[in-house]
Amino acid sequence: MGNDIVPAKKKPNFIVVLIDDLRFDELGICGHPFMKTPHIDRIGHEGAMFTSAFHTTPLCSPNRASIITGQYASRHGIIDNVARDAHSHRLPNYHGILQRLGYETAHVGKWHMGNSGGPRPGYDRWVSFPGHGSIVDPVLNIDGDERQHKGYITDLLNDHAVEFLRKPRTKPFALFFAHKAVHPDAFQAADGTIDLSKGGYRVPERHADLYKGAHFPRRPNALPLAEVAKDKPAWTEAFQLKGNEASRKVLDGIKAGTDEEIRLRAAMMASVDEGMGEVFKALEETGQLDDTFILFLGDNGYFFGEHGLGPERRFAYEEGIKSPFLIRYPAWFKPGTVKDELVLALDIAPSIVDLAGGKKADFEHMQGLSLRPIAKNGKAIRSSFMCEYFSENAMPWLIGMSYKAIRTKRHKYIHWTQKSLDGVACDELYDLKTDPYEMHNLINKRGERATVARLRRQLATLVAQSVGL
Numbered sequence: 463m464g465n466d467i468v469p470a471k472k473k474p475n476f477i478v479v480l481i482d483d484l485r486f487d488e489l490g491i492c493g494h495p496f497m498k499t500p501h502i503d504r505i506g507h508e509g510a511m512f513t514s515a516f517h518t519t520p521l522c523s524p525n526r527a528s529i530i531t532g533q534y535a536s537r538h539g540i541i542d543n544v545a546r547d548a549h550s551h552r553l554p555n556y557h558g559i560l561q562r563l564g565y566e567t568a569h570v571g572k573w574h575m576g577n578s579g580g581p582r583p584g585y586d587r588w589v590s591f592p593g594h595g596s597i598v599d600p601v602l603n604i605d606g607d608e609r610q611h612k613g614y615i616t617d618l619l620n621d622h623a624v625e626f627l628r629k630p631r632t633k634p635f636a637l638f639f640a641h642k643a644v645h646p647d648a649f650q651a652a653d654g655t656i657d658l659s660k661g662g663y664r665v666p667e668r669h670a671d672l673y674k675g676a677h678f679p680r681r682p683n684a685l686p687l688a689e690v691a692k693d694k695p696a697w698t699e700a701f702q703l704k705g706n707e708a709s710r711k712v713l714d715g716i717k718a719g720t721d722e723e724i725r726l727r728a729a730m731m732a733s734v735d736e737g738m739g740e741v742f743k744a745l746e747e748t749g750q751l752d753d754t755f756i757l758f759l760g761d762n763g764y765f766f767g768e769h770g771l772g773p774e775r776r777f778a779y780e781e782g783i784k785s786p787f788l789i790r791y792p793a794w795f796k797p798g799t800v801k802d803e804l805v806l807a808l809d810i811a812p813s814i815v816d817l818a819g820g821k822k823a824d825f826e827h828m829q830g831l832s833l834r835p836i837a838k839n840g841k842a843i844r845s846s847f848m849c850e851y852f853s854e855n856a857m858p859w860l861i862g863m864s865y866k867a868i869r870t871k872r873h874k875y876i877h878w879t880q881k882s883l884d885g886v887a888c889d890e891l892y893d894l895k896t897d898p899y900e901m902h903n904l905i906n907k908r909g910e911r912a913t914v915a916r917l918r919r920q921l922a923t924l925v926a927q928s929v930g931l
Contacts, residue, residue, distance in 0.1 A: 547576030620737030
C-alpha cells in the first residue's frame with residue numbers, strides 16, 4: 463500500500479479491540495522496552511497512532527459504558543464496578559444503532575457491566591463470560607448457552623473473533639473484541655470484594671519464560687508513599703489504610719510493582735498479539751482489510767508505582783487516564799500517521815456511527831465527538847476534557863477519594879470533592895509542559911491563581927454539560 467489515503471470502496475466494517483488494564487506504554491509501538499507486539503503495532507504503522515488519547519473515568523465498568531455510549535459516566539450512570547446487570551441492558555449502545563443501519567454485530571470477550579455473562583441488546587453474536595472470567599478453562603456464554611470450556615481464554619476468544627470475521631455475509635459487520643488480558647485472575651468474595659491473592663497473572667505454557675529476567679525502567683515519579691503525600695495531601699489517609707495487612711496480601715498475590723508483574727503482563731500480551739495476526743490474516747484472505755476500521759486501545763491505565771500507586775488505575779494522573787490508541791483505516795489515515803490532538807474513549811461511538819452513515823438523531827445522546835475532522839484536515843476537536851471518579855465502598859482505602867478533574871494540552875487541575883485538611887481543599891495543579899510527571903503541585907503558588915480560577919470555571923462548565931444541565 464502506498465502513502466496516499468485510499469478512498470473507501472463501500473460502507474466500512476468495524477473492529478474495536480479493547481485490552482483490560484493496558485497502560486499507554488505497554489506496546490512495542492508505544493515504547494515498551496522489551497515487549498514485542500508486531501501485529502498490534504501494524505495497526506499504527508499502517509494507520510495512525512494517537513499520542514494524546516485518554517479515558518474520562520479510568521475504571522473498567524464506567525469506561526466500557528463510556529466507549530459504547532459515547533457518554534461520560536455522570537450521564538450513563540455506570541459509575542463504578544458494582545454489578546448493574548439490569549442497567550447495562552438499557553445503555554444506548556452504538557451497536558444497536560449499527561443494527562438499524564444494516565450491520566451484523568458481535569461482542570466477543572469481557573463485558574463487565576454487571577456480573578452476568580448473558581447476551582445484551584445490540585448484538586447478533588455474543589461470546590462473553592460472567593464477571594471477570596477465568597484465564598484457564600473459563601465459563602463462556604455463547605448466545606445464551608453458558609458452560610465451561612477448556613483452554614486459555616485469550617486463545618479461545620481469538621478463535622471466536624476470527625470465526626465471526628470469516629463468516630460469509632451480505633452485510634457489513636461490527637466486532638467489539640474485549641480481551642480479559644492483561645487483568646489477573648480474581649475471585650469475588652461473598653461481600654462483593656475482589657481477592658486477587660487467590661488468582662494472579664497466568665501465562666500459557668508456550669510463553670511461560672517469555673521476557674524472563676527483563677527489566678522495566680521506572681518513571682521518575684515512581685516514589686515512596688510518604689514522599690508523594692507531601693505534595694499530594696489528599697492521599698495521606700488513603701496511603702495509611704493501604705498499608706494494612708489485608709491490602710498487602712492482595713498486592714503480594716500479584717507481585718505488585720515488581721519487574722515480574724510487568725514481565726507477566728507482557729507475556730500475556732503475546733497471545734493477544736498472536737490473535738491480532740490471525741485477525742489480519744482473516745481480513746486479508748476475505749478481501750476486507752482496507753474496508754475495515756480497526757481501533758485498538760486499553761480500558762483504563764495502570765500504575766507501576768508512579769505517585770506511590772499500584773496495582774491501581776482509577777486516578778487522574780497520566781498513567782491512569784492515558785491510553786494506547788491505534789487506528790487503521792486507509793480512507794482516513796496514511797500509513798505512519800502520528801496525531802497529538804486530544805481524543806477520548808468517548809469519541810469511539812460517534813466516530814463509528816458517523817462512518818456508518820448515522821443521522822443527527824443517532825448522535826443526540828453522545829458527548830464524545832467524531833474523529834473525522836482530525837482525520838480529514840488535522841483540526842482539533844477539543845481543547846480540554848473532564849475526568850471523574852466516584853468513591854467505591856468496596857475499596858476501603860479509597861473511600862472519600864472522589865474527584866472531578868480537567869486536563870488541557872498544558873495543565874491538569876484535580877478537585878478532590880470529599881477531601882480537605884483544616885477546611886482547605888486538597889486540590890492539585892500541574893503544568894504538564896514543565897512537569898510532565900506531575901511531581902510538583904502548584905495549587906498554592908501565588909503566580910498560578912489566575913490559572914486555577916480559569917480551570918475551575920472550565921471544569922464547572924464541563925461538569926454541568928456531563929449531566930446535561
